[in-house]
Amino acid sequence: MRYVILGNGVAGMETALALRRRDETASIALVSAEHDHFFSRPALMYVFAGQLALKDTEPYDRGLYERMGFERVRGAVTALDAAGKALVLEGGARVAYDRLLLACGSKARPAPWPGSDGPGVHGFVTLRDLERLDAEAKPGGRAVVIGGGLIGVEVAEILKDRGLHVTFVVRESWYFPLALDAREAALVGEHMRDHGIDVRLGANVAEILRGGAGSRPRAVRLAETGEELGCDLAACCIGVVPNTGFLAGSGLALSKGGAIETDDDLRTNLDGVWAAGDCANVTWADGSRRPEPLWYTARDQGRAAAASMLGDEVRYRRGTWYNSAKFFDLEWTTAGFVPVALNFDNTPLPRPEGVREWFQRVPGRPESQRIVLKGDRVVGFNMLGSRWNHEPLLEWIHERRELPWVLKHLPEAQFDEEFAPRFAVQPTAEVA
Ligand SMILES: Cc1cc2nc3c(=O)[nH]c(=O)nc-3n(C[C@H](O)[C@H](O)[C@H](O)COP(=O)(O)OP(=O)(O)OC[C@H]3O[C@@H](n4cnc5c(N)ncnc54)[C@H](O)[C@@H]3O)c2cc1C
Known part of the structure; x- marks a missing residue:
């Protein structure tokens, strides 16, 4: 065979x-x-x-x-x-x-705006994309990164790290609404700004402007305000x-x-x-x-x-959802069901019936924890700003644990205890 x-x-x-x-x-x-x-x-x-x-x-x-x-x-x-x-x-x-x-x-999803075709517009998915971006990203240059997802924030970070001035254009009214709610996204937005990124929320790209046909980009024009964000290159990270x-x-x-x-x-x-x-x-x-x-x-x-x-009977089904990533140095771990809070047209999405959320922001640190409940059972976690092992989190979801039990055992799922403070319930924690 x-x-x-x-x-x-x-x-x-x-x-x-x-x-x-x-x-x-x-x-x-x-x-x-x-x-x-x-x-x-x-x-x-x-x-x-x-x-x-x-x-x-x-x-x-x-x-x-x-x-x-x-x-x-x-x-x-x-x-x-x-x-x-x-x-x-x-x-x-x-x-x-x-x-x-x-x-x-x-x-990379191709950039759809007028002026996208030509040099200086980049994706970041393949090794060839990396080599092209590497050749053009010069310290002191100006980059516009378009697209508020995981690849966009990575590209913003590496270009900033190389010494470029970075403007980050996000169409939605908060960063990464597929995975973060408004509170979490505000925390990440604040963190990106602290790292020197010029974050533009609720901003649609209208056009990539060039000096002439075949020349490099000189600016990205925004649809709502007409503002021209000056740049030497644009990174299109829209999926x-x-x-x-x-x-x-x-x-x-x-x-x-x-x-x-x-x-x-x-x-x-x-x-x-x-x-x-x-x-x-x-x-x-x-x-x-x-x-x-x-x-x-x-x-x-x-x-x-x-x-x-090989001839086996197979029925592919994804297990319970989990993922982890980081936004600059802010760690993020998600597991189980975490409802999306913003619709594609930027209107808020109501919480599904019977779903409540326990949430706390950790004072003095860029850190929060969100635990999603269906009835009394924990069905999901969204943990920001500290490192978590997804395996116990998934286990507890499968075991249909209740919130008080999970809060008591959460420190067992924490990584890096020697660097990060141990998880503790804050007086401001609330279930809503
Ligand atoms: C920057 C970046 C960060 C990411 N971060 C995460 C993360 O943190 N967590 C996560 O879960 N996922 C992440 N992903 C997604 C993850 O990398 C992909 O889901 C995964 O790599 C998909 O694997 P694959 O084998 O399907 O395809 P790929 O890894 O894309 O492999 C495709 C293969 O097909 C070959 N190929 C394609 N077309 C042809 C052709 N015509 N001729 C010959 N060869 C061809 C390619 O060369 C390659 O070898 C990230 C992706 C990117 C780009």
């Missing part, structure tokens, strides 16, 4: 490893053009900042491919010939498969889109947004073809169908896809 995996990211690598664990003799080929070795995409910012060498972000030693007997095909795929059961590489070479996994990830353009015309069913449609077992509509990771459209707990653009879900999907490719 010949397995071919398009993509050398976490979904592709986890699939390859899981296949090898179960089948010692199968031919397994990994195809990609980005980098010779599997690396951690979430660590790109540390590579840009010079805090880690790219090699240090590689989760496995470089002997892995040989040791596992993986064939490594270096090349960009330009088409899928489903009838001929082969991938077509740039230059025309073909890579034949019996079973194929598409794990081709995502790319990612599936990296599937080259699959058009292959007969593969794609969603409106370009994600590869998969069944519960991660099979596509084409015989012998599966998909996993950022590029795959999967069913969410609420029944909607979207990709899950996260590291750990790509890993889990890779493992599930391998089992499915």
Whole structure:
């Protein structure tokens, strides 16, 4: 049996490893053009900042491919010939498969504004994006970072760290409303301003202005006020889109947004073809169908896809949600159900029926804790400004613990006790 995996990211690598664990003799080929070795995409910012060498972000030693007997095909795929059961590489070479996994990830959502096409407008998703930004980001320069999500704040941080003047443009009326409520976002906004970022909330971009066609950006014009934010470069961090353009015309069913449609077992509509990771459209707990653009879900999907490719009965379902990140040096851990408080049109969203929240801001520190309750049971955590281990938090949600029990045991889920004060309930804590 010949397995071919398009993509050398976490979904592709986890699939390859899981296949090898179960089948010692199968031919397994990994195809990609980005980098010779599997690396951690979430660590790109540390590579840009010079805090880690790219090699240090590689989760496995470089002997892995040989040791596992993986064939490594270096090349960009330009088409899928489903009838001929082969991938077509740039230059025309073909890579034949019996079973194929598409794990081709995502790319930066292209900037949609007039003036976006041309030099000096950047995304930050791939190694090529990093190299382009690295070449153009000069200390003393001016950057406008557009898009109030996790990648936007990382790019704002690394550009500031390099010595650029950074303006951060966020369309919503507070930063990252998908994950933070107004109180938490105010804390993060304050923190970004303390780090010298010029944060503009509720600001839509109208246009990227250039000196002339083909010249570099000179400003980003805001829609509401007409203000021109002077810049030498703009970073567009308004999300990612599936990296599937080259699959058009292959007969593969794609969603409106370009994600590869998969069944519960991660099979596509084409015989012998599966998909996993950022590029795959999967069913969410609420029944909607979207990709899950996260590291750990790509890993889990890779493992599930391998089992499915080996003939097991598989039903991929994401476990209870968790994530962690940081906003500059403010740590953030979330686990379970945390309701979104702002709609896409910037209007407040009412709290779902029966949901209450315990919240406290820790005095004198940029830190808060929010615990979400359904009835008396704890169903979610949003922890800002200190480090938490998501595993006990998830355990307590699954055990359907009540608030007093959780508050008593919370210190057990804390990391870094030697650096951060131990969790304590503050007199200002409230349930609402
Ligand atoms: C800056 C940044 C920070 C992030 N931080 C976090 C975080 O903190 N937590 C979190 O959970 N997630 C984070 N993510 C998201 C996470 O990195 C992705 O969800 C995850 O990497 C997806 O893995 P994947 O294997 O599906 O795709 P990818 O890692 O994108 O791998 C895709 C592979 O396909 C190859 N490929 C694609 N098209 C072709 C082609 N035509 N020809 C040949 N090869 C091709 C690529 O070269 C690559 O090897 C972050 C992402 C970015 C960009």
